[in-house]
Amino acid sequence: MSRLGATSHWRRWLALVLLLGGLQQLSAAALIHAKAWLAPVLIDRAWSLTLAGGGAPVKPWSWADTWPVARLEVPALDVDLLVLAGDSGNALAFGPGHAWASAALGSPGLAVIGGHRDTHFAFLRDLWIGAQLQLQLADGRRRAYRVEALEIVDASRERLPAGRGEESLWLVTCYPFDALLANGPLRYVVHASPVAPEDPGAT
Numbered sequence: 657m658s659r660l661g662a663t664s665h666w667r668r669w670l671a672l673v674l675l676l677g678g679l680q681q682l683s684a685a686a687l688i689h690a691k692a693w694l695a696p697v698l699i700d701r702a703w704s705l706t707l708a709g710g711g712a713p714v715k716p717w718s719w720a721d722t723w724p725v726a727r728l729e730v731p732a733l734d735v736d737l738l739v740l741a742g743d744s745g746n747a748l749a750f751g752p753g754h755a756w757a758s759a760a761l762g763s764p765g766l767a768v769i770g771g772h773r774d775t776h777f778a779f780l781r782d783l784w785i786g787a788q789l790q791l792q793l794a795d796g797r798r799r800a801y802r803v804e805a806l807e808i809v810d811a812s813r814e815r816l817p818a819g820r821g822e823e824s825l826w827l828v829t830c831y832p833f834d835a836l837l838a839n840g841p842l843r844y845v846v847h848a849s850p851v852a853p854e855d856p857g858a859t
Contacts, residue, residue, distance in 0.1 A: 695750050699724055703738050711795035713741070722747040725754050726761050727792040728769065735779050743770045752776050752827075762793045765821060770828045773844070777829040780846055789848055791825070801825050801848035812841040823850050 698716040703724040705714040713723045726739040739754055739761070740747045747753040752771035759765025771777030789801040808831055824847065831844040 699738055699740070699750060703727065706794050707796055711793070713794070722750070722753065724751075725794050726769075728752065729790040729792070730779065730783070730787065731790065732787060733779050733782055737771075737776055739769055743768075748772055748776075758826075759823075761791060761825075762797065762799050762823070764823050766824050766826060768826045768828055773829040773831065773833050773835075777827065778833065780827055780829050780844055781833050783827075783846055788851075789825070789827075800851040802851050803846055804849050805847040807845045807847065809843050809845055810841050811843045824848065825850075 695716070702714040702716040706712065706724060713725075715723045721744070722740040722742050724738045725741045728737045728739050729735060738751055740751050741754060741756075743753040743755040748771060752769050754761055755768040755770060758768035761767045761769075771780075773780075783803055783806065785803050785806065787803040789803065791799045791801065793799065827846040827848070829844050830838065830840060831842040833844070
């Protein structure tokens with residue numbers, strides 16, 4: 657084979673490799689978009705089945721390591737989010753997550769729900785003291801909460817309070833909201849307390 661022929665052959669192989677590499681990248685991007693569209697649909701379906709089953713956990717897909725455990729609503733901000741079990745990175749990629757180490761949602765003690773500052777929990781920056789939150793539990797019961805305090809804490813120095821105590825709910829995300837780098841030590845914490853059913857604020 658002449659040098660010219662060898663060069664032409666090599667170029668064809670290079671073009672084929674580049675084409676296949678480009679197709680692989682496009683298919684990977686398409687898969688990510690498909691997952692982003694499909695995951696909320698499957699999670700919403702799992703929540704409907706959970707409610708229909710009286711609270712029994714239903715995984716959104718067979719290999720999922722999380723499942724919906726509650727619905728969090730902030731009517732004044734038009735927020736409606738399904739809360740997932742656990743606060744691992746896998747769970748938080750699809751929605752806010754209930755921290756395993758905290759109390760069960762709607763029970764005595766401190767229950768903590770975490771979420772990403774730039775996606776599901778970006779709305780926390782717009783909450784105010786006195787704002788109303790609604791939580792629907794897996795068994796269908798509804799709990800109303802009022803925001804009592806907003807706080808910035810250093811997670812490397814402060815730990816969650818121990819013990820059960822009275823029922824309270826914390827919504828937690830990274831801080832500052834517009835930080836260029838993720839995984840800093842600061843957390844933005846919304847403290848909420850349950851509202852008694854007879855309280856006029858419980859709507």
